[in-house]
Amino acid sequence: MKEPSSVRVIGAGLAGTEAAWQIAQSGVDVTLIEMRPQKRSPAHHTNEFAELVCSNSFGSLNADRASGLLQEELRRLKSVVIKTANLYSVPAGGALAVDRGKFSSALTNTLSLNPRIKIVRNEQLQLPHEEEITVIATGPLTSELLANDLKNFTGIEECHFFDAASPIVEGESIDLSKAFRASRYDKGDADYINCPMNKEQYLAFRNALVNAEQSEVKDFEKGNANFFEGCLPIEELARRGEDTMRYGPLKPIGIWDPRWGDVEDKDVRRAKRAYAIVQLRQEDNAGRLWNLVGFQTNLKWGEQRRVLQMIPGLEKADFIRFGVMHRNTFINSPKLLKPTLQFRKRPNLIAAGQLVGTEGYAAAVAGGWLAGTNAALLAKGLDPITMPITTMIGALTNFISNDKTITKVKKGFQPMPANFGLLPELNKPIRDKRSRYGAYRDRALKDLGRYNQ
Ligand SMILES: Cc1cc2nc3c(=O)[nH]c(=O)nc-3n(C[C@H](O)[C@H](O)[C@H](O)COP(=O)(O)OP(=O)(O)OC[C@H]3O[C@@H](n4cnc5c(N)ncnc54)[C@H](O)[C@@H]3O)c2cc1C
Incomplete structure (x- = not known):
């Protein structure tokens, strides 16, 4: 040697x-x-x-x-x-x-x-x-x-x-009797898990997001807060207006649960679709870890669990990682x-x-x-x-x-x-x-x- x-x-x-x-x-x-x-x-x-x-x-x-x-x-x-x-x-x-x-x-x-x-x-x-x-x-x-x-x-x-x-949640903790697999406009495979909300659920969720407790942003991190207009915390999007999230990461357009029926007519489809949809994207090949798309956040971890479990299908979600911005x-x-x-x-x-x-x-x-x-x-x-x-x-x-x-x-x-x-x-x-x-x-x-x- x-x-x-x-x-x-x-x-x-x-x-x-x-x-x-x-x-x-x-x-x-x-x-x-x-x-x-x-x-x-x-x-x-x-x-x-x-x-x-x-x-x-x-x-x-x-x-x-x-x-x-x-x-x-x-x-x-x-x-x-x-x-x-x-x-x-x-x-x-x-x-x-x-x-x-x-x-x-x-x-x-x-x-x-x-x-x-x-x-x-x-x-x-x-x-x-x-x-x-x-x-x-x-x-x-x-x-x-x-x-x-x-x-x-x-x-x-x-x-x-x-x-x-x-945040990332464990796949098996998502309730698929409420959530469903589909991709927007049925493009490609049904790669996303979608959690649909009605208007009442959406408004309650937005209210909880806006009022949830934030983590302290350290002095040395404050400068970064301005860098990411294209990557805003979800609570900040919620604060910007009642519908801002519905035009951003919670956009319901083009996502359809087959359980809602085989509807061709566009107007009927529009009337029947969800008011807002939270999407989860696969994080690993085996499909055991799923991240909430567009949910980067500064909320405290306990608050993330409380508020995100209001999302239909995530009531019992096990969080593997919480959202961060640091x-x-x-x-x-x-x-x-x-x-x-x-x-x-x-x-x-x-x-x-x-x-x-x-x-x-x-x-x-x-x-x-x-x-x-x-x-x-x-x-x-x-x-x-x-x-x-x-x-x-x-x-x-x-x-x-x-x-x-x-x-x-x-x-x-x-x-x-x-x-x-x-x-x-x-x-x-x-x-x-x-x-x-x-x-x-x-x-x-x-x-x-x-x-x-
Ligand atoms: C503000 C903050 C809070 C955190 N809170 C937690 C928490 O509660 N729980 C948790 O699990 N993780 C927390 N983390 C993550 C945490 O930093 C890591 O889990 C862990 O400390 C990483 O260990 P490390 O050895 O990689 O880095 P560190 O423990 O940060 O060690 C890196 C070392 O390198 C030295 N160093 C840096 N640059 C140079 C250089 N050029 N030359 C010589 N030395 C250098 C630093 O002085 C430091 O001693 C936090 C991180 C930050 C920034």
Whole structure:
């Protein structure tokens, strides 16, 4: 085996911290570069590594929930971040929440004391030389100069600085006795799920949207609010006028439920059609995830659930991801990355964390684990690994790095959190949801077996 080369990790957030630790644990020297405190991000408040910028929760501890399964996989893979989170956990009713100060200080100490980890407190201004094995994990608030260099490297279209995404719901939670499949003017296949509203339902829905509680828009995001006249939050459309949504994303024209009868006459059709229609578009090839078209929003998550469940057919919808409109640097990973998290056009450059379009703290740690593991393998002249797609870490990496999975049904790439909709179907389908999720968990942990020795 060749003498391992050293590796550079840029960004000591959740992903970079995990990556640097895994590299050092593999016996490879690593330089970890963090810009704080020399340069501040608009959301971080401390100089510590792995700072949690908002909530202090990693999500459910229960391994038959998606975030719980991902945590359990990481625990078995000897993640230093999850181990430290367990050590500094606080009671949170079944979730893994931490004392954020103690958690970040402990990780900063642990890494600082490791003789294989050299820490440099400097802003990285551009991508390092192509020969150097590098993990880039600079997160949603990557500093401007580096983000520009990354954009030059990926191409302008492939690096995004703002995320305006609609909520995603689980397909099986949509009530198809009220909703129906069809496309506008019956063009092509019946690709959309349509939720029809009568006038009374529409007005009540609009009223709820207009009065729902908004999330706080951070100072550093305010400038972006003006950029997207063509991509306004749904609550803003609702505010602009009683019918604005009916002339926009809720337009009912040309959408017909076969259950309304076989009507030829245009006037009768017009009189019988819905007053407004919410459309959902398929998000994955298997049709298990559906996004609400045109529903990017700034509403608080609890409010999104309450208001969107007023839509006929979505009364019991399970939300996989809520709508967002916020500053977020992320790359078009399905086009750029391999499932090893290496860039296709520069295999020595590996990306991890929110930058690759995963969402959530545990998902960032998972990316850091894989990126660090693979950087160390490359440094030793060995082949990098991919994780089984039956595991949550593998399913998530496969989703973000697989252009076939995404582009067949959807043009743009939007960040994705851990969820069971990403896992392949079981050999024998199980109808009961709890039992099914339990079976996903058992399969994932079994298939992870050979990686967690
Ligand atoms: C305002 C805000 C609130 C959020 N709230 C939540 C939440 O409640 N729950 C949740 O799960 N997720 C939340 N997220 C998403 C969250 O950022 C990620 O889940 C997670 O922190 C991503 O980890 P990361 O390691 O990719 O990035 P980060 O944790 O952001 O780490 C990136 C690191 O890179 C450093 N860095 C950036 N540029 C450079 C450079 N050029 N040179 C050197 N260092 C650099 C940064 O200082 C930072 O330390 C939030 C994001 C934002 C912006």
